[in-house]
Amino acid sequence: xxxxxxxxxxxxxxxxxxxxxxxxxxxxxxxxxxxxxxxxxxxxxxxxxxxxxxxxxxxxxxxxxxxxxxxxxxxxxxxxxxxxxxxxxxxxxxxxxxxxxxxxxxxxxxxxxxxxxxxxxxxxxxxxxxx
Amino acid sequence: xxxxxxxxxxxxxxxxxxxxxxxxxxxxxxxxxxxxxxxxxxxxxxxxxxxxxxxxxxxxxxxxxxxxxxxxxxxxxxxxxxxxxxxxxxxxxxxxxxxxxxxxxxxxxxxxxxxxxxxxxxxxxxxxxxxxxxxxxxxxxxxxxxxxxxxxxxxxxxxxxxxxxxxxxxxxxxxxxxxxxxxxxxxxxxxxxxxxxxxxxxxxxxxxxxxxxxxxxxxxxxxxxxxxxxxxxxxxxxxxxxxxxxxxxxxxxxxxxxxxxxxxxxxxxxxxxxxxxxxxxxxxxxxxxxxxxxxxxxxxxxxxxxxxxxxxxxxxxxxxxxxxxxxxxxxxxxxxxxxxxxxxxxxxxxxxxxxxxxxxx
Amino acid sequence: xxxxxxxxxxxxxxxxxxxxxxxxxxxxxxxxxxxxxxxxxxxxxxxxxxxxxxxxxxxxxxxxxxxxxxxxxxxxxxxxxxxxxxxxxxxxxxxxxxxxxxxxxxxxxxxxxxxxxxxxxxxxxxxxxxxxxxxxxxxxxxxxxxxxxxxxxxxxxxxxxxxxxxxxxxxxxxxxxxxxxxxxxxxxxxxxxxxxxxxxxxxxxxxxxxxxxxxxxxxxxxxxxxxxxxxxxxxxxxxxxxxxxxxxxxxxxxxxxxxxxxxxxxxxxxxxxxxxxxxxxxxxxxxxxxxxxxxxxxxxxxxxxxxxxxxxxxxxxxxxxxxxxxxxxxxxxxxxxxxxxxxxxxxxxxxxxxxxxxxxxxxxxxxxxxxxxxxxxxxxxxxxxxxxxxxxxxxxxxxxxxxxxxxxxxxxxxxxxxxxxxxxxxxxxxxxxxxxxxxxxxxxxxxxxxxxxxxxxxxxxxxxx
Numbered sequence: 001x002x003x004x005x006x007x008x009x010x011x012x013x014x015x016x017x018x019x020x021x022x023x024x025x026x027x028x029x030x031x032x033x034x035x036x037x038x039x040x041x042x043x044x045x046x047x048x049x050x051x052x053x054x055x056x057x058x059x060x061x062x063x064x065x066x067x068x069x070x071x072x073x074x075x076x077x078x079x080x081x082x083x084x085x086x087x088x089x090x091x092x093x094x095x096x097x098x099x100x101x102x103x104x105x106x107x108x109x110x111x112x113x114x115x116x117x118x119x120x121x122x123x124x125x126x127x128x129x130x131x
Numbered sequence: 132x133x134x135x136x137x138x139x140x141x142x143x144x145x146x147x148x149x150x151x152x153x154x155x156x157x158x159x160x161x162x163x164x165x166x167x168x169x170x171x172x173x174x175x176x177x178x179x180x181x182x183x184x185x186x187x188x189x190x191x192x193x194x195x196x197x198x199x200x201x202x203x204x205x206x207x208x209x210x211x212x213x214x215x216x217x218x219x220x221x222x223x224x225x226x227x228x229x230x231x232x233x234x235x236x237x238x239x240x241x242x243x244x245x246x247x248x249x250x251x252x253x254x255x256x257x258x259x260x261x262x263x264x265x266x267x268x269x270x271x272x273x274x275x276x277x278x279x280x281x282x283x284x285x286x287x288x289x290x291x292x293x294x295x296x297x298x299x300x301x302x303x304x305x306x307x308x309x310x311x312x313x314x315x316x317x318x319x320x321x322x323x324x325x326x327x328x329x330x331x332x333x334x335x336x337x338x339x340x341x342x343x344x345x346x347x348x349x350x351x352x353x354x355x356x357x358x359x360x361x362x363x364x365x366x367x368x369x370x371x372x373x374x375x376x377x378x379x380x381x382x383x384x385x386x387x388x389x390x391x392x393x394x395x396x397x398x399x400x401x402x403x404x405x406x407x408x409x410x411x412x413x414x415x416x417x418x419x420x421x422x423x424x425x426x427x428x429x430x431x432x433x434x435x436x437x438x439x440x441x442x443x444x445x446x447x448x449x450x451x452x453x454x455x456x457x458x459x460x461x462x463x464x465x466x467x468x469x470x471x472x473x474x475x476x477x478x479x480x481x482x483x484x485x486x487x488x489x490x491x492x
Numbered sequence: 493x494x495x496x497x498x499x500x501x502x503x504x505x506x507x508x509x510x511x512x513x514x515x516x517x518x519x520x521x522x523x524x525x526x527x528x529x530x531x532x533x534x535x536x537x538x539x540x541x542x543x544x545x546x547x548x549x550x551x552x553x554x555x556x557x558x559x560x561x562x563x564x565x566x567x568x569x570x571x572x573x574x575x576x577x578x579x580x581x582x583x584x585x586x587x588x589x590x591x592x593x594x595x596x597x598x599x600x601x602x603x604x605x606x607x608x609x610x611x612x613x614x615x616x617x618x619x620x621x622x623x624x625x626x627x628x629x630x631x632x633x634x635x636x637x638x639x640x641x642x643x644x645x646x647x648x649x650x651x652x653x654x655x656x657x658x659x660x661x662x663x664x665x666x667x668x669x670x671x672x673x674x675x676x677x678x679x680x681x682x683x684x685x686x687x688x689x690x691x692x693x694x695x696x697x698x699x700x701x702x703x704x705x706x707x708x709x710x711x712x713x714x715x716x717x718x719x720x721x722x723x724x725x726x727x728x729x730x731x732x733x734x735x736x737x738x739x740x741x742x743x744x745x746x747x748x749x750x751x752x753x754x755x756x757x758x759x760x761x762x763x764x765x766x767x768x769x770x771x772x773x774x775x776x777x778x779x780x781x782x783x784x785x786x787x788x789x790x791x792x793x794x795x796x797x798x799x800x801x802x803x804x805x806x807x808x809x810x811x812x813x814x815x816x817x818x819x820x821x822x823x824x825x826x827x828x829x830x831x832x833x834x835x836x837x838x839x840x841x842x843x844x845x846x847x848x849x850x851x852x853x854x855x856x857x858x859x860x861x862x863x864x865x866x867x868x869x870x871x872x873x874x875x876x877x878x879x880x881x882x883x884x885x886x887x888x889x890x891x892x893x894x895x896x897x898x899x900x901x902x903x904x905x906x907x908x909x910x911x912x913x914x915x916x917x918x919x920x921x922x923x924x925x926x927x928x929x930x931x932x933x934x935x936x937x938x939x940x941x942x943x944x945x946x947x948x949x950x951x952x953x954x955x956x957x
Contacts, residue, residue, distance in 0.1 A: 164894050
């Protein structure tokens with residue numbers, strides 16, 4: 001049962017504090033039809049965005065100021081709107097424990113930094129298509 | 132002008148000449164300090180200028196760069212807006228993206244950098260360590276395989292920093308014959324910790340495991356290098372390292388080496404390795420004992436339970452922890468009763484750990 | 493009368509010698525520091541520190557945070573500590589028998605639940621009531637124990653520490669996100685390293701937003717500004733120099749990284765002194781050398797911990813008094829190292845310097861001012877003498893304090909506003925026109941207290957740190 005291929009308004013949260021990485025992802029993602037990227041540079045802003053908007057997906061960096069990505073993931077899953085929200089984690093080398101914990105808490109996929117923006121977008125599209 | 136009063140003269144331990152020398156000396160110091168201060172003020176001005184220049188460059192390049200990386204614009208478009216004299220800045224700019232990107236976009240970065248890398252590679256022979264290191268990083272990160280020869284040469288650099296950067300860069304573009312050279316040069320970085328050396332060499336990937344097995348088996352190599360090789364093999368979960376490991380263990384003396392070999396067995400060992408591990412569970416070195424007990428706690432058999440119980444009383448707390456974990460995994464309720472009854476130092480903590488489960492394990 | 497003149501003469505000699513030695517030390521250390529920092533900051537700018545470490549070689553670190561009556565700030569501090577930019581680390585908070593609601597506040601904010609954790613060491617401490625684990629943040633643990641003082645709390649944290657490295661930090665300090673990455677690098681580059689100190693900077697006046705320092709500014713409080721200059725001189729000049737000479741005797745308890753196994757083997761922290769951070773480092777040097785090992789202890793100026801400094805004279809006086817006591821207590825327990833070549837540059841250079849110039853220095857300096865006054869009043873002075881005294885007591889100090897500010901500007905440049913930089917230079921002048929002298933007075937009182945044998949047993953007083 002695949003979703004119709006007409007572009008819908010997809011609002012995707014990106015929680016990432018590194019400005020260069022954020023720029024890369026925002027630019028690449030925004031080129032996809034119908035996609036609006038909401039960028040947060042810290043955990044608190046990310047949660048605020050999640051509360052105010054209706055998200056279609058979330059990309060969460062694990063290491064963030066104020067609240068880390070795993071905490072945000074937990075908070076999202078507690079929100080009844082987002083129990084099945086597609087979530088992708090951005091992790092760094094050497095943090096396998098974070099990946100495991102992320103999956104335990106309900107993340108759908110993860111990508112290790114440094115990554116290919118094209119690959120990130122492709123995997124995200126796959127996640128979105130499944131819903 | 133010393134005071135005329137002879138009594139007074141005794142209170143004052145410094146005469147005119149002494150004062151002049153002192154004044155001259157302090158005057159010099161003050162002059163240096165003033166120079167320092169002026170230099171720092173000028174430097175502040177210069178740095179502000181540089182920051183402004185960077186901001187202007189980024190404003191000009193970013194939009195096009197992002198388009199190129201997304202595949203929507205040709206690299207030539209970006210080259211067109213890099214003015215002459217901005218080449219070193221541009222390479223620097225590309226390096227920033229290089230650190231955050233992998234995959235197909237990386238090839239794009241290399242294409243973008245290629246016209247400028249030749250000039251940068253000239254710095255590989257620069258007398259300053261930092262310039263050489265910077266050059267090695269630039270050609271390593273952005274050069275693709277084109278600068279393999281230069282990187283191999285940089286492996287022989289007298290500065291450890293440059294060797295490290297070259298080794299890490301080569302791990303992306305090496306050929307099988309290069310492996311021994313990379314290992315050899317990294318071996319010269321004697322002061323670095325085993326952890327860092329192993330992490331660097333690990334980047335060569337499991338296809339290079341054969342070279343590390345070779346090093347581990349070679350008794351003529353220094354113990355530190357063999358230890359690093361063992362750590363890398365353990366990280367690779369190299370299935371074929373078992374025989375080497377056991378053989379090396381028979382005559383290895385160095386503690387770190389033995390622990391690293393045991394770590395290999397921890398990951399890929401099988402029942403046939405248990406006898407040698409059991410022997411080491413009584414080793415005088417606590418680190419070796421601990422590693423052996425750790426293996427037995429996960430892979431041990433029925434007959435090892437007694438050994439583990441005995442290890443609970445080990446003078447070294449670490450060893451006892453491993454033993455306790457093993458006993459908890461065995462899931463034998465009668466053991467609980469036995470331990471509680473025993474007059475062992477740590478029995479109460481251990482029993483509660485077994486009941487509640489140690490989340491920090 | 494003659495006797496008095498002789499005494500005054502002797503004190504004047506001692507004072508001028510002391511000033512000259514001190515000035516020479518500061519001069520040499522400024523030059524050494526300049527040379528090192530130039531190279532170091534060029535290297536930092538030209539290389540990507542993070543990738544070398546967070547590439548998978550980063551050793552696990554445990555942050556040990558002793559806390560006593562911190563109900564107001566502990567949640568925010570701990571929260572900030574949980575979001576550092578480091579791949580693998582734990583936060584071990586040790587509640588040292590707080591009498592306020594510290595435990596309640598922590599339990600609620602972080603979902604703490606009772607847990608067990610087998611000890612990795614068995615250093616003696618006051619009884620531990622329970623160990624808790626956060627259900628929201630798996631790398632946060634809290635040790636709830638009876639009051640025993642800071643050293644005792646640190647030892648309790650060490651007892652459950654499993655990581656090969658541990659980092660001591662004050663409960664109200666703010667670590668920069670990349671501080672751990674930078675501070676662990678020396679451990680990777682030299683396997684003889686046993687301790688690394690980072691720089692402690694004064695946060696007063698800067699804006700702190702949700703656990704991160706946003707805008708670095710100088711405080712409007714004069715005392716705070718003077719302390720900034722002082723810290724710059726103490727850290728950027730002096731500690732860099734000692735580090736270069738491999739004679740570091742001090743790793744600040746407000747931000748220090750240590751190898752767990754070496755510290756545990758040396759017996760952990762001593763509860764018998766107020767200067768437990770210095771005493772540990774001195775002991776580590778001794779224990780390692782006694783075993784024939786050459787330990788490395790370095791100071792690296794790039795990892796930063798921000799801390800609040802006292803803004804009142806009373807608070808400052810107490811702090812300096814305590815520091816002086818800690819200094820003398822730490823040194824007096826290991827007097828055998830004085831001038832002893834067995835302990836390398838630590839025994840031959842650092843120990844004598846700290847004992848004589850820093851330990852007994854206040855005594856000499858204050859006596860010197862008294863003698864100077866007497867010399868003036870009794871008409872025994874000469875222009876040469878007065879000028880020399882002023883040059884040594886004030887001018888050199890100004891030059892060297894200004895040099896420290898310049899060093900900061902030449903290397904790390906953390907104060908972005910021009911006006912702050914100029915204020916720092918003027919503070920460098922003011923620092924030597926009374927502030928330094930006041931400091932010596934407070935330190936003198938600390939010295940006297942130690943000489944009299946008054947020792948503060950942290951365990952017996954329900955004191956904060």
